Amino acid sequence: MLGIDLGKNSCSLAGLDASGAVALRRRMTREGVIVFVAKLPACVVAMEACCGAHFLGRTFQAQGHEVRLMSPEYVQPYVKAQKTDDRDAEAIAEATTRPTMRLVTLKTEAQLDLQVLHRARQRLVTSRTRLTNQLRAVLLERGIILPKRRASLVQRLDELMNGELPISVRAVRLLGDLRDEWASLDRRIKSYDDELAALTRDDAQARALATIPGIGVINATALLAAVDDGSAFARGRDLAAWLGLTPRQHSTGGKTRLLGVSKRGNKYIRVQLIHGARAAMAHFVRQATPTGEWVRRLVARAHPNVVVVALAAKLARTAWAVLRHGRSFDRQTPVAA
Structure with missing residues (x-):
C-alpha cells in the first residue's frame, strides 16, 4: 500500500x-x-x-x-x-x-475536458451578470431604469445608445464600451452552449438525460462530467444524496427530525439542478402526469423554494434511473419521491 x-x-x-x-x-x-x-x-x-x-x-x-x-x-x-x-x-x-x-471515481480525460468547459462557461456567465448589474446601476443613477431580462435589456440599451441620452459624452462612450464587452461575453457563452449541445447530440447517455424536463443540455453534460461510466449506478448510488439534495436527519429520544438539505457533494451540479427544477416546475404543474400530480400536491402545502429543492432531488433520482436502465425518460411512468 x-x-x-x-x-x-x-x-x-x-x-x-x-x-x-x-x-x-x-x-x-x-x-x-x-x-x-x-x-x-x-x-x-x-x-x-x-x-x-x-x-x-x-x-x-x-x-x-x-x-x-x-x-x-x-x-x-x-x-x-x-x-x-x-x-x-x-x-x-x-x-x-x-x-x-x-x-x-477516477475521471477520464474526456470528463475533465467537459468539466473545464462547464467551469469556463460559468466564469463567463458570472462576468456577464456583474456587467449587467453595472450597466443597470450606471443608468439608474441617471434616472434611466433598464429591464431585468437580458433580451429586453439589450434592446432597450440599443435604443438609448442610438437616441439622445441625458448624460455626458464621456458617460456615453463608457456605456458603449460596456455594451461591447457585454456582447463579446454573450457571444462566447453562446459558442460554449453550441459546443455542449453538439456533445449532447453525439452522446447516447446525454441525449437520454436531456429528455428529462428540467435537465436539458447543461445538466446532462455536467452530470456526465461528474459521474463514472455507470458502475456506480449499478451499485445503487443515490444521486440526490450524493449531490446534497436530501434532508439531513437528527435523531434524539427515539424521535427523528428532518432538517435542511445537507449541501454536500458537487455544488455546481446542485445549483444547476435547482435552476432546472425552478424552470420546469411550471411545466410539471400543467401536465397530467404522476410527477405533475406530486408537484401540485406539494405546492399546495409547502413554500415554492422548498418545492423547487424537492423537485431537484426528484430530477436527480430520475437521472439516476435513466442512466441506470439506459433508456429515455417516460413522462407517464411514476417516479419514486
Missing part, C-alpha cells in the same frame, strides 16, 4: 507492508514520483482527490497499479498528532485499507 500526499512541487510517500507497518518514506517531485512508482511491483496507490490526482491516477493505472482516491475529509481522522506531509501520506495509506472507505 503506497500513500502519496500530493503537493504543488514536492510529494511525500509512505509505503505500508502486508502487516500495516511503515516500510518506506520518501519525498520527491511529481516527475520523480512517476518514475519511482513505475519501478515498483503492482500495488495499491492511494491519494487524496485534489488537483492533479486524476492525471497521476491515470498514469499509475497505466503502469499496472490499483489507484484509490479519497476525499480529504475522510483521511483527516487517521492523521497522528501534528499535521506534517509525512504523516499525511501515512494517513492516506492507512485510510484506504478500511473496507468501508468511500472512494472517488
Whole structure:
C-alpha cells in the first residue's frame, strides 16, 4: 500500500507492508514520483482527490497499479498528532485499507475536458451578470431604469445608445464600451452552449438525460462530467444524496427530525439542478402526469423554494434511473419521491 500526499512541487510517500507497518518514506517531485512508482511491483496507490490526482491516477493505472482516491475529509481522522506531509501520506495509506472507505471515481480525460468547459462557461456567465448589474446601476443613477431580462435589456440599451441620452459624452462612450464587452461575453457563452449541445447530440447517455424536463443540455453534460461510466449506478448510488439534495436527519429520544438539505457533494451540479427544477416546475404543474400530480400536491402545502429543492432531488433520482436502465425518460411512468 503506497500513500502519496500530493503537493504543488514536492510529494511525500509512505509505503505500508502486508502487516500495516511503515516500510518506506520518501519525498520527491511529481516527475520523480512517476518514475519511482513505475519501478515498483503492482500495488495499491492511494491519494487524496485534489488537483492533479486524476492525471497521476491515470498514469499509475497505466503502469499496472490499483489507484484509490479519497476525499480529504475522510483521511483527516487517521492523521497522528501534528499535521506534517509525512504523516499525511501515512494517513492516506492507512485510510484506504478500511473496507468501508468511500472512494472517488477516477475521471477520464474526456470528463475533465467537459468539466473545464462547464467551469469556463460559468466564469463567463458570472462576468456577464456583474456587467449587467453595472450597466443597470450606471443608468439608474441617471434616472434611466433598464429591464431585468437580458433580451429586453439589450434592446432597450440599443435604443438609448442610438437616441439622445441625458448624460455626458464621456458617460456615453463608457456605456458603449460596456455594451461591447457585454456582447463579446454573450457571444462566447453562446459558442460554449453550441459546443455542449453538439456533445449532447453525439452522446447516447446525454441525449437520454436531456429528455428529462428540467435537465436539458447543461445538466446532462455536467452530470456526465461528474459521474463514472455507470458502475456506480449499478451499485445503487443515490444521486440526490450524493449531490446534497436530501434532508439531513437528527435523531434524539427515539424521535427523528428532518432538517435542511445537507449541501454536500458537487455544488455546481446542485445549483444547476435547482435552476432546472425552478424552470420546469411550471411545466410539471400543467401536465397530467404522476410527477405533475406530486408537484401540485406539494405546492399546495409547502413554500415554492422548498418545492423547487424537492423537485431537484426528484430530477436527480430520475437521472439516476435513466442512466441506470439506459433508456429515455417516460413522462407517464411514476417516479419514486
